[in-house]
Amino acid sequence: MTAHVLIVRFSSIGDIVMTTPVIRAVKRQCNGGDVEVHFLTKRGYLPLLAANPCIDRLHAIERKVGEVLPQLRSIPFDWVVDLHNNPRSFQVRRGLGCPAQVVRKGTARRWLNIHLGLDVLPPGHMVDRFMATVAPLGIQNDGLGLDFFLRPEDEVDPELLPRRHREQGYVAWVIGGQHGGKLYPAKWVAQACRELGQPVVLLGGPEDRVRGAQIAAQGGEGVFDACGATSFNQAAALVRDAVCVVSNDTGLMHVAAAFKKRVVSLWGATVPAFGMSPYLPGEGSLVLEAQCPGRPYSKHGGKLPLRAPYTCWDGLEPAKVVAAVQGG
Known part of the structure; x- marks a missing residue:
């Protein structure tokens, strides 16, 4: 049976690009590759992911989760992968009520480093933290790096x-x-x-x-x-x-x-x-x-x-x- 996974990251440009190894790995590895990958973000960031072949369906909000929650509830999601971990993404998890994996961003450690000078930053790259979020699903980092796909209309006139x-x-x-x-x-x-x-x-x-x-x-x-x-x-x-x-x-x-x-x-x-x-x-x-x-x-x-x-x-x-x- 096809699995359904919702990946959530609302902003910003760099963070969304850094989610692409997770998108690719989930699409290729989850449930033996028999999976529908959905992605939820803010509407202004949709062009970043519009050409990504590993995403089956994009969802977007302007400001509030309530704009899209009825639509999301109509889909039988097996997992939510929350790569934002903020109040909005919590509303998504609570509203869907399915199992979820939530990124540990190390926000408190970063605050201590910035304001108190303590050397307590979480180890590793943010991509590695994103990948650790889906490790309990049996998803591994394929080591291929980031993805960015362009549409024909994104090409620049050489002139x-x-x-x-x-x-x-x-x-x-x-x-x-x-x-x-x-x-x-x-x-x-x-x-x-x-x-x-x-x-x-x-x-x-x-x-x-x-x-x-x-x-x-x-x-x-x-x-x-x-x-x-x-x-x-x-x-x-x-x-x-x-x-x-x-x-x-x-x-x-x-x-x-x-x-x-x-x-x-x-x-x-x-x-x-x-x-x-x-x-x-x-x-x-x-x-x-x-x-x-x-x-x-x-x-x-x-x-x-x-x-x-x-x-x-x-x-x-x-x-x-x-x-x-x-x-x-």
Whole structure:
């Protein structure tokens, strides 16, 4: 008899991408592969999973679980895999009343590390914690890393890029980030672009247009600013086609790992020890951390040190980033 499994993760981009090893493993291993995999998230994140062949059905909410609970109750779920573990996901578990496996995120330990400086962070990557959640179901990590699938409409018109970028290849530099403490300083990005001396494509959302224009104006003729010019999935297509990806701690960093790109990840207010570093990225990938004392400053990078702006990036000057990119 076909099993039915509901995987729950509401946000955000990087976390949803990091659930993909669980999605794939459940689809291939649960009940001998005779399983329907359902996934519940917020509506705005549906494009991230729309092309994933391991998901049989997507469900989404705008704000409240009640929007989708009647629909979910009509499906005979055997298990809920809760990879969010928050009040909303608890409502899903309670509303369905079927057996559930719930991720242990280590939130309390992370708080103690950030606010008291205690070295009590949970070991391992967040993907490993997600996989541990389904281990009681007999699901094992297949070691294949992250997935990210694109639809035909996600492909980018090659003419979007300058001829030099198309012919020589380019470095994709992800300048965006949801929180200020994750944003590598614009003037340093521009300086690194000048010193690289090779084509660079700047990637970010509409909120990054001002920073992108500033960097492009100061970064030299090899810089092409694509911030706000593409959808997220189109930006992912540009990441896929890059020769190397430089990224803040943000969603496209995880997409780059899914495409097995060589990733140079930059860490300021947050730290990779949270378990959020690129998971099984391409060969030659590097994790570069600032050396400012007191890191990490917050869980998501929203809190900066009390000194001058950008001091959370001390010790990670442009020359180090350039050397890391060119070292590949």
